[in-house]
Amino acid sequence: MQFWKMNGAGNDFIILNNLQEGLSADCFPALARRLCERRLSIGADGLMVVERPQSGGDYRMLFYNSDGSAGEMCGNGARCICRYGYEIGLAGELQRVETTAGLVTGRRITRRQYKIELNRPTTLRLDYPVEVDGKTYPCSYVELGDPGLPHAVVPLPGLRGRPEAELFALGRKLRAHPAFPKGANVNFFDVEGPGRIWERTFERGVEGFTYACGTGTGSVAAVLTLQGAVSGRAVAVQMTGGELVVDVERRGSTVEHLFLTGPTNMVAKGELTDEELPL
Numbered sequence: 001m002q003f004w005k006m007n008g009a010g011n012d013f014i015i016l017n018n019l020q021e022g023l024s025a026d027c028f029p030a031l032a033r034r035l036c037e038r039r040l041s042i043g044a045d046g047l048m049v050v051e052r053p054q055s056g057g058d059y060r061m062l063f064y065n066s067d068g069s070a071g072e073m074c075g076n077g078a079r080c081i082c083r084y085g086y087e088i089g090l091a092g093e094l095q096r097v098e099t100t101a102g103l104v105t106g107r108r109i110t111r112r113q114y115k116i117e118l119n120r121p122t123t124l125r126l127d128y129p130v131e132v133d134g135k136t137y138p139c140s141y142v143e144l145g146d147p148g149l150p151h152a153v154v155p156l157p158g159l160r161g162r163p164e165a166e167l168f169a170l171g172r173k174l175r176a177h178p179a180f181p182k183g184a185n186v187n188f189f190d191v192e193g194p195g196r197i198w199e200r201t202f203e204r205g206v207e208g209f210t211y212a213c214g215t216g217t218g219s220v221a222a223v224l225t226l227q228g229a230v231s232g233r234a235v236a237v238q239m240t241g242g243e244l245v246v247d248v249e250r251r252g253s254t255v256e257h258l259f260l261t262g263p264t265n266m267v268a269k270g271e272l273t274d275e276e277l278p279l
């Protein structure tokens with residue numbers, strides 16, 4: 001079986017082309033758990049499977065988190081899969097990718113830079129305070145697409161200097177908080193100065209911090225734009241794995257278009273030889 005290993009700003013994925021492999025979809029959750037396990041197999045934040053299109057796109061992308069749960073969409077994953085689609089000839093410089101959350105369009109900017117239009121917010125609650133251990137956090141709540149990928153957006157002053165253990169404990173509690181019925185990807189951010197946004201995302205389905213999260217960054221930029229804290233044009237967000245840039249097009253209090261641009265890295269492509277694949 002052939003695979004590609006890619007990352008987008010350090011958010012890393014394994015890609016399988018099911019147009020060639022012909023695997024049954026039943027095995028994908030177990031396959032994701034196995035392949036994403038960093039010590040026993042290749043290791044990644046998620047598994048993406050390329051499938052035949054169903055509604056006019058160039059192809060369809062299925063996304064599984066490292067714990068085997070299905071994700072509605074993945075922003076960095078979609079940017080990576082657009083590069084994959086371009087490089088193996090599934091699509092041209094402009095492409096239409098079917099995801100569970102809806103159609104995502106992608107564009108090749110340079111060899112390594114890819115830009116996608118994220119699914120637009122279907123829910124956006126700017127004021128969504130959430131209490132953890134007697135303390136109220138001034139969160140916002142965003143869902144991108146339909147069905148929506150859930151994101152909590154949480155300002156946390158001094159984020160960069162906070163102890164990892166504190167962030168992990170808070171991330172885990174918010175991720176599973178009853179205020180978020182679907183669970184949530186928890187995006188902590190700190191505006192450190194003009195145009196300087198630092199973000200870290202505790203991801204649902206990874207159950208830990210990833211190096212970057214595209215839909216999370218899009219959600220943070222959408223919230224900050226509606227709050228008037230940033231212009232919405234080329235909002236640069238720094239994460240552990242690099243910089244992502246978001247363009248937010250709003251009409252009044254509605255976000256109409258959300259674009260995500262950033263780097264991709266094609267780390268490896270080759271043959272999967274794991275002798276304990278759950279197939």
Ligand SMILES: N[C@H](CCC[C@H](N)C(=O)O)C(=O)O
Pocket residue numbers: 011065070071072073074075076077149150184185203204205206210212213214215216
């Ligand atoms: N890292 C991804 C999001 C994965 C979504 C997943 N963690 C879920 O909630 O199912 C991104 O770049 O948008």
